[in-house]
Amino acid sequence: MNAAPIGGAPTPAELYARMALIRDFERAAYRAYERNELQGTIHASIGQEGVAVGVVAALRAADKLLSHHRGHGHALAKGVDPSRLMAELFGRVDGVCGGKGGSMHITDVGCGFLGSLAVVGSSIPLALGVALSAQRAGEETVCAVFFGDGGVGQGVLYESMNLAAIWRLPVLFVCENNAYAITTPAAHTTAGPGIEERARAFGLAALRVDGQDVEQVAGATRTLAAQARAGQPGLLECLTYRFLGHSRSDPPHGRYRSREEVERWQGRDPLAVLAAQAELSAEACAQLEAAAQARVQEAVEFARASPRPDLHVLAQDVWG
Amino acid sequence: MNAAPIGGAPTPAELYARMALIRDFERAAYRAYERNELQGTIHASIGQEGVAVGVVAALRAADKLLSHHRGHGHALAKGVDPSRLMAELFGRVDGVCGGKGGSMHITDVGCGFLGSLAVVGSSIPLALGVALSAQRAGEETVCAVFFGDGGVGQGVLYESMNLAAIWRLPVLFVCENNAYAITTPAAHTTAGPGIEERARAFGLAALRVDGQDVEQVAGATRTLAAQARAGQPGLLECLTYRFLGHSRSDPPHGRYRSREEVERWQGRDPLAVLAAQAELSAEACAQLEAAAQARVQEAVEFARASPRPDLHVLAQDVWG
Amino acid sequence: MSDPEAQLQVTYAEAIRCALQDAMDADPAIVLLGQDIAAGFPFGATRELAARYGAERVRDTPISEAASMGCAVGAAMTGTRTVVEVDFAGFLLLGLDQLVNNAAKLRYMSGGQLRVPLLVRVGQGPLGAFAAQHSQSQHAWLASVPGLALCAPSDPQDAYELLRWGLRRQDPVVFAEDMRLYRARGELVREPADSAAEIPRARVVRPGRDASAVCFGFGRTLALAAAQALAGEGVELEVLDLRLLAPLDGEAIARSARHTGRVLCLGDDPLLGGITATLAATVHEQAPGARVGRLGARHWPTPFGSAEAYVYPSAESVASAVRRLLGAPGEGAGEEIVNGEFRMAAS
Amino acid sequence: MSDPEAQLQVTYAEAIRCALQDAMDADPAIVLLGQDIAAGFPFGATRELAARYGAERVRDTPISEAASMGCAVGAAMTGTRTVVEVDFAGFLLLGLDQLVNNAAKLRYMSGGQLRVPLLVRVGQGPLGAFAAQHSQSQHAWLASVPGLALCAPSDPQDAYELLRWGLRRQDPVVFAEDMRLYRARGELVREPADSAAEIPRARVVRPGRDASAVCFGFGRTLALAAAQALAGEGVELEVLDLRLLAPLDGEAIARSARHTGRVLCLGDDPLLGGITATLAATVHEQAPGARVGRLGARHWPTPFGSAEAYVYPSAESVASAVRRLLGAPGEGAGEEIVNGEFRMAAS
Numbered sequence A, B: 001m002n003a004a005p006i007g008g009a010p011t012p013a014e015l016y017a018r019m020a021l022i023r024d025f026e027r028a029a030y031r032a033y034e035r036n037e038l039q040g041t042i043h044a045s046i047g048q049e050g051v052a053v054g055v056v057a058a059l060r061a062a063d064k065l066l067s068h069h070r071g072h073g074h075a076l077a078k079g080v081d082p083s084r085l086m087a088e089l090f091g092r093v094d095g096v097c098g099g100k101g102g103s104m105h106i107t108d109v110g111c112g113f114l115g116s117l118a119v120v121g122s123s124i125p126l127a128l129g130v131a132l133s134a135q136r137a138g139e140e141t142v143c144a145v146f147f148g149d150g151g152v153g154q155g156v157l158y159e160s161m162n163l164a165a166i167w168r169l170p171v172l173f174v175c176e177n178n179a180y181a182i183t184t185p186a187a188h189t190t191a192g193p194g195i196e197e198r199a200r201a202f203g204l205a206a207l208r209v210d211g212q213d214v215e216q217v218a219g220a221t222r223t224l225a226a227q228a229r230a231g232q233p234g235l236l237e238c239l240t241y242r243f244l245g246h247s248r249s250d251p252p253h254g255r256y257r258s259r260e261e262v263e264r265w266q267g268r269d270p271l272a273v274l275a276a277q278a279e280l281s282a283e284a285c286a287q288l289e290a291a292a293q294a295r296v297q298e299a300v301e302f303a304r305a306s307p308r309p310d311l312h313v314l315a316q317d318v319w320g
Numbered sequence C, D: 001m002s003d004p005e006a007q008l009q010v011t012y013a014e015a016i017r018c019a020l021q022d023a024m025d026a027d028p029a030i031v032l033l034g035q036d037i038a039a040g041f042p043f044g045a046t047r048e049l050a051a052r053y054g055a056e057r058v059r060d061t062p063i064s065e066a067a068s069m070g071c072a073v074g075a076a077m078t079g080t081r082t083v084v085e086v087d088f089a090g091f092l093l094l095g096l097d098q099l100v101n102n103a104a105k106l107r108y109m110s111g112g113q114l115r116v117p118l119l120v121r122v123g124q125g126p127l128g129a130f131a132a133q134h135s136q137s138q139h140a141w142l143a144s145v146p147g148l149a150l151c152a153p154s155d156p157q158d159a160y161e162l163l164r165w166g167l168r169r170q171d172p173v174v175f176a177e178d179m180r181l182y183r184a185r186g187e188l189v190r191e192p193a194d195s196a197a198e199i200p201r202a203r204v205v206r207p208g209r210d211a212s213a214v215c216f217g218f219g220r221t222l223a224l225a226a227a228q229a230l231a232g233e234g235v236e237l238e239v240l241d242l243r244l245l246a247p248l249d250g251e252a253i254a255r256s257a258r259h260t261g262r263v264l265c266l267g268d269d270p271l272l273g274g275i276t277a278t279l280a281a282t283v284h285e286q287a288p289g290a291r292v293g294r295l296g297a298r299h300w301p302t303p304f305g306s307a308e309a310y311v312y313p314s315a316e317s318v319a320s321a322v323r324r325l326l327g328a329p330g331e332g333a334g335e336e337i338v339n340g341e342f343r344m345a346a347s
């Protein structure tokens, strides 16, 4: 597994800061949820910050991202404004989608975050088209699409791998394997040697990495993104874990995971792993965390202050 | 590739007779078509008889079959009465489905031919359920499902391979790779090392054989069927070729295949290959062909004599 | 049935669980397929069934809607009565080829050789701020497919009875669960397994003389609430609960329409192409002269958050719609309707 | 446009090809996706386009409807105007999650950031003995999806004009091609690429005073044939060609209904849940007092062979239905209708 250092790219402190921002953003959203300031449901990515930050760190600003229901971290990593993202979760008119999309449907075209979608597997084939547009325009951009181990069950993933390979589309399939689809262990629902091997059988380049190690994720992404730009699409499988429950309706640790297992993974916190690896001091980390908390607090206040979309706004974007 | 002799199973003469029956049945259907006695469309399996006959020869009578749009040969191999099959193609009330299904929707529950369906890939997951019923009933039967190289494009195939593997279902996936999906070469639409390798990546046992060699097909089927009965589903890829056009709306040789290519494959006629291998005399072959022609002639007359379903019959099988 | 639970207050989700359990006790050929059904996630409708019947009969599937639905069709046509759970309407689209092209047509195409006793439990409507991809109703779509029966139960008892009926049927049933009802409570009388198999008829759940609300699913709750409000104004609204949308009990609709002469057709899909159009046409065809209104969803994707209330009918909009139906023909637009979209045939 | 083909007799399939070609000449951002479209199989609507525009713009896909549709959505939202060909309605179900959950909703869910100029060409109706899985109509289904426009062209000129319109629209369009029309011939005037972009309105294609046939697609051919037969009996049938079903031109329907007072709503999907119900409800709501009939498909899967004629309306059954509408209210059932299913609101 490729763990090359990411020279030229963000410094360890910058990576830490981005992960801290996602961590605190998810915490704040959860708290707002418990205070009934948020409606519907949310899927927090606490524990998986290394994947979002590592992948984006190795991509270019012009590259595009697509995501799924657990997409806040991907959006923040790509540069979506935390205030406008939080406002979207609050269903407010200053949200990135005017409050009409909500947590599971985030889009910010301006920063290349083309959309997180709620139907498992459904955002995957969109990446083909995004890459096709880039290929036709002669741009060198890659489209990376995130999905989970549960998404691996959807046939459209294999149709899409095949199409990406025969059309030599600059697509990077990123499987965020957190070992569970809600209550269902991936091991119970995934036959054969594994996701990486499946990708090779469809003509993709493929790597499997430790998703808790942000630098390892970035290194492998750089390798696969370079191949994708050259017309060889790839798949990156990141082994990770969600520290909380699946969604609000799932207790923090769930009944389907043992306390030991959860604690073992919490021992591999991506922020701690990076701090140790890059020898970031406790003070440095504390400062970066405090900055993240301040930014998130500002985001929550921005969201609270924004009004809900009115009937006029809601009626837009259907016809005409 | 496994080419074990098929001791205990049908003799070469019997295999030849079955292939001759399919060959002549398809010819007769085509002629009826050209005389406007048949409506809609038909997909002839001339050139591919070795696959249908070889697979069925290695299965048990109690095993089940599912098929696709090019299914006449599979039905005949499984024992569907040629007269009632021809009547179905003619849309007559004495057809196996009362004339309501037609060429692309053949079912004969009595002989374990559970259905050929017209939506590419759509019959594949049905095999899982058929196998599940058998597994629950403690029966030792296998369900084999035929599909083409075009079916390989459908995601449901991979979902189905995965489900068969994790539930250890007695399913045999048979890919009848005749190198084209209508006008589209499989090579242009199928990325990676191949179908056999894809199956392994989903936890299946897999073999690739020469589909023009009926004994080789039977031998490989016996190997995979035995594993399937033991809970290890498998995939058999048969390399074959259709000697005619895709359907009535496609000229006999099509514009997308070179005459050389067609003639090269016609040189590997499954009947001739078997005759040579098993040293069947020209006289023996001629006799078997004559018998087949007589049987098919009888089938055509039976079909012609049968009335079309009336309004009463047509209104049945919707409610109640 | 001398079951301790024989009569008690249960939720709609629990009533579904009770029906599944009683049916599985009575019929060992029943198998459940779905995602996270062993854990009963997310609505609890299958909770405890895995413990009771084992992983052989309560089967967690991968997130493979197409193969799961196809597997269920194949199993159903070979003697395994199969129940597939699809949590949200939007996900049903992934299994629709199997449901519409295969399950619904195999009996017909095979000349009656194949029967497909498959029941698909699918959530319909909004759930509360899940936004566009998790909030939609497909009643007209599903009702229009020849070969499918469509149930739309309106309370726990109704869910129990329709599910027991559906699990005795030899042909495919789509069981449309209104997600807004999962936590609704009501009495449940568990019927003996051997109840009649005739197609359930529509029910007048509240008699009235001034107008009729023809409804199903959560619409019944809205109509009953509106009826109560209207009663205070001296208006007696009759509430007809259709229970099934395919086949549709046109006689019951006509009877109520003739009785009151004013009919509100209530649904959750858009007025363009939605089920309210079929209900209205049925009234016009079978009870000439009645005044008919349609209240359905706005022709919008469902917005996130509390804004979804603009899209779907509410008790208030049902009451307003009924007042509009009662107004003199010539009378102006009348009170505005905010929740959902309303149109009236001022005959 | 000084094109040699500027005015000639072409088939519906050729008119579609002409529209694709003119649009692709005018807009280099247009890309076609589909199976065997380079060869133009099976109906010839894309024949020669691959030679003209190359494999980069005319892309043969594997048999992967879901990924192809999803790819088209992703391409459309990033500047590649995409046309997807789906030969038969039954296959559309495999791409429906992408079409309904993504293409139709992305503009709304993204607060207008994303636009999806995707056009899906899909065959509808029966083709002649292709049986149940290849013969179905989904007009009400598709019209009911917020975010989709639905075209149902009725002849070569109409197909050309609607396709050119659809290829200028910034939002998704389903282009429902009636398979019975592919070989139908008619005059074609190729319009300049810069035509107006307003939503096309319904057209009275034959004026009449005694009754109206509200139709689309092949229904127009049936209605015109019936009108001719009826003219011999002194009955003047007005034929209103809707052209689009979403959005629906309710004003044009009301105008014709008020003019004749007798309206036959003609469709190809079943009366239960089908588009004729919406057309009828629209008449009742916007032209009170008109007598309305619905002629649609029988509620059967389509049988193989010539038996399919029982399922779908014919010129004879349209004429019979109109005679029924003209009969005195009290009058008995009137002549039997064999092709399709008919119901009447005897107001």
Ligand SMILES: Cc1ncc(C[n+]2csc(CCOP(=O)(O)OP(=O)(O)O)c2C)c(N)n1
Pocket: A043, A069, A070, A118, A119, A120, A121, A147, A148, A149, A150, A151, A152, A178, A180, A181, A182, A246, C035, C063, C065, C087, C091, C094
């Ligand atoms: C097609 C579809 N089926 C089911 C669901 C319900 N659902 C939401 S998230 C989820 C599990 C997804 O698991 P995974 O892909 O591993 O992502 P994770 O939640 O673990 O990040 C399921 C089944 C859905 N959204 N879409």
Ligand SMILES: Cc1ncc(C[n+]2csc(CCOP(=O)(O)OP(=O)(O)O)c2C)c(N)n1
Pocket: B043, B069, B070, B118, B119, B120, B121, B147, B148, B149, B150, B151, B152, B178, B180, B181, B182, B246, D035, D063, D065, D087, D091, D094
């Ligand atoms: C889902 C779907 N898409 C498209 C079609 C149209 N179609 C019918 S046969 C065929 C080609 C199938 O090729 P293959 O699977 O290789 O079988 P073969 O015809 O070569 O035997 C296609 C595209 C279909 N029937 N179903």
Ligand SMILES: [Mg+2]
Pocket: A148, A149, A150, A176, A177, A178, A179, A180, A181, A182
């Ligand atoms: Mg997961």
Ligand SMILES: [Mg+2]
Pocket: B148, B149, B150, B176, B177, B178, B179, B180, B181, B182
């Ligand atoms: Mg083929």
